């Protein structure tokens with residue numbers, strides 16, 4: 378049996394084919410899994426668990442059905458859906474994970490992250506992240522009417538695009554939006570692990586590296602923009618695969 382890892386689906390009403398691919402994945406391959414881990418950015422945006430739309434309702438139902446069929450689902454929030462909360466967990470049955478989260482995967486300690494914390498060279502983003510992860514900020518934000526929160530999210534997306542365009546213009550985009558190698562090894566050392574799985578950078582790969590004199594592994598999940606992407610972990614090893622639309 379495989380444990381499945383996905384991230385960065387960025388589900389959005391503008392890409393219904395990706396939502397359909399994900400719902401099909403939940404109803405087919407995921408049913409045979411030991412567990413499903415969603416490592417953030419399942420949704421393109423999330424302004425609170427009280428939001429609803431045909432897409433949100435369909436995803437909630439798909440997760441609920443999978444969990445009812447006996448497959449545990451774990452959800453680690455990303456930079457787009459960091460406001461997923463206790464109500465979403467109760468509605469679906471998914472279990473929320475901290476970032477980072479240490480698990481034992483087929484006997485091996487494995488650290489799970491969304492990945493944005495590893496992009497420590499992007500100082501502007503890290504400042505923004507600290508602000509929106511502050512419990513007081515979140516409480517204040519979630520107390521606003523849904524329409525105001527949706528308007529803020531649209532504005533934040535435009536600002537993020539502008540930030541990316543600025544980095545692109547200065548040819549810094551590739552480096553700044555990837556992980557910092559130092560932060561990766563510091564993180565592995567801090568948690569005493571030699572294996573890390575994360576998403577966020579949309580650069581799927583299985584990297585070998587050295588950390589504290591040991592061979593270590595950093596596995597990066599792929600996005601779901603023009604295809605799906607899944608990491609299958611079994612006792613035999615890892616398979617990082619694409620899912621065709």
Ligand code: MN
Nearest residue numbers: 418455456577
């Ligand atoms: Mn992300």
